[in-house]
Amino acid sequence: MFEVFKISKKLKELGILGMNARNYKFISALNKRCLYPLVDDKVQTKELALKAGINTTSEIGLIEYQHQVKNFRDMVRGCPEFVIKPAHGSGGKGVLVIKKWDNECFITASEKVLTYNQVYQHISNILSGLYSLGGQYDTALIEEMVHFSNVFEKFSYQGVPDVRIIVYKGYPAMAMTRLATSESGGRANLHQGAVGVGLDIKTGKTLTAVMCGKPISQHPDTKADLKTLCVPMWKEHLLIGAKAYEMTSLGYLGADIVLDREKGPMMLELNARPGLAIQIANSAGLIKAIKNIEKYYPKNLSPEERVDFILNNDC
């Protein structure tokens, strides 16, 4: 019992944000419920992003009703590669990446061969709400595939990592990237054994790297030195995060950003309830970062000014 209080006190000193505090002090206080659909529905997020001038993956088509599913091949005709995802999905669930296809045969990013029927079934599942948050009927979104930048190639086992930035009242507060490993089965979930890399909010360079709660310096599969990881076009990454605040009015949000080798950083999705694993990747507490922003960072700045402030300030 005594031990519990001791650990609790130490974590508090480090400014670690817990789930209850996140929900009570930040999410319910800063994120209005009526704004959630803006980020929960990727179709709406995309429209908003377009208006706000945020670079995002381009849409090929939408499948809203079951009878439209049989026509999906007409929709993607002319696109050699495409991605199918549920509009209300989260955490990459239900995302199907097709990198090559003909009428009957679809090859996924992980080299799995699917039949037309299997893809048809997958879209049906999306529509019936299998991957959506509350299990309600969903829309399938067909997007162009992102051509991932090859800077991450040697750092990841299968899959391509994205960058997650926590944005507090418009200021990027903390950032990380998650690298899949063979242990995590190519998935980017930290509790399944992926590597979490905390990124310096000013530079996009590796601060710390953690796997299964332990600090590491090498990727376990590719053996790449994680210290050498540096996300290019970092300022553009931060700008997407900062703009997402004005775009959604969410005071506490998580922005997932991927780097396309031609189009630069693109917003993949936003999250109104971003997780707490970023603290483990950074070996640092979010409360500390947020208190800093509350105390020293000026209010009423434009997104560009905020990003400049972050890049130039020393507090």
Add this chain to the structure above:
Amino acid sequence: MKKFFSVRKTLVYLLCLSVLFAAYSAYYKIKFWDFSIKPNKTTEIFIVDAHISFKAIGEDVKVLLATPSVSKEFKILNEDVSAKNYEFTKDSNTNRMIFTSSKRKGKQDIYYRLTVYDNEETRGKVREKVPLPPEKPVYDEQQQQMANDILTASQEMEGNLPQKLIALFNQSPLNESVEAFLPIQANKRERALAVIDLLALKDVPARLVRGVKLIEGKKASSADLMLEAYESGKWRLYDLQTAKEGLPKNFILFQRGTKSLLDVEGGEDSSVRFSVLKSVTSSFKMAEHRSKLTSTDGLYKFSIYHLPLVEQNILKWLMVFPLGILVVVLMRNVVGVPTMGTFTPMLVAMSFVETGLGAGLICFGLIVAIGIALRGLLSKLNLLLVPRISSVVIFVILIIETLAVIGHNFDLKVSSSAVFFPIIITAWIIERISITWEEEGAKNARKEIFWTMVTALSTYFVIASEYIRHFMFAFNEVNLVILFIVMLLGTYTGYRLTELKRFYPLLKGK
């Protein structure tokens, strides 16, 4: 001001108020309605039957029977008369039942039934006026001499004067003077009267008391006698055999003084015999009588205890839910374990209460295991979501049906308890396990099952306790307290226990 009325502070005030309210109403219920904290407290009820019998001699009949006075102190629940062809009234001044009838002949039987309960705290607290000094008995010289001898001999006995005398009259062998003083083969009543005379000689007012000892299964015995003497400003009762002072446990007074217990006009060979039957009733059933006696029945009528029993039983079941909900909230927000569905563990726990823990666990495990196997086959068919979960629901129904039939035919309680599990909830558990299994691996599925069962079992142990169920029903205002505790937990921003483990590695880096 803002700080004073913050959400958390307001909730704390409300919590304190609800605690005070619950405490007061618990006090009220215990004091006025005799509720108990422990379940199954029973109150002893005695049914006293007075059987009056006599031979009518062909004239108008009038029968007077002394009865205990109806007042709070005398703990009478009910009076009932069975007297064929008799008219009866109660004279509330003298506390006598009066039965009258026109001319009749032959053997007559009148029954008077009294239902009383043991109201220990008010027993024997009867206030009475100071009696006049007693009239001294008139003795001849020889008797006076014996009386003096007896009084002298009694000095050697223990206790106060009445006790000394009673003890002397009960000595074995009997004191010579006493033996000579009493009529030959004196009965209990004659001895008591002799003691009363001797007390009068010493200016101590004394009288006979008739009543009934409430002993279970007592059959057709005449009234029990006791002696009451007025000393140092108080009437005190004495047992005529042991000389023990005070009203014995389970003794109900019918009549005091020399006035008779029973008077019969127009009859002869009259007698009254008492029989006593003990019956036991729960304190809830008694509460209504209690509320009437303490004039709090207005409130009682608006309590849940006044509802028909069927509704009371449903409410008794409902009243324990808030505690189960509190357990779920604690497990989710303070301990922080993942469970399948928020209230699923509680619903499963409720089923366990009905099936019994062992049988429930085995049976539930069986249903879920078969369900997962069937669901595994189903996933190969690539069905749409709603038809798929619907199929699982039908699977569950079929499994339950099969288990119930098997259970009945082979007399397996484990198997037949299947019918108690909620169908839809069980179906969703199967669906959740399968999906988690497919998407996040067997390890995560096992983890979720484990914590769901841990939460269900914690809830089970809370709601299965007869003690807690009784407490929550008898003192249902506690649910208001739980409401505010749950609301306060809604503002809890500390770490969950599981987060301490999750973030523990961060401490080592520093």
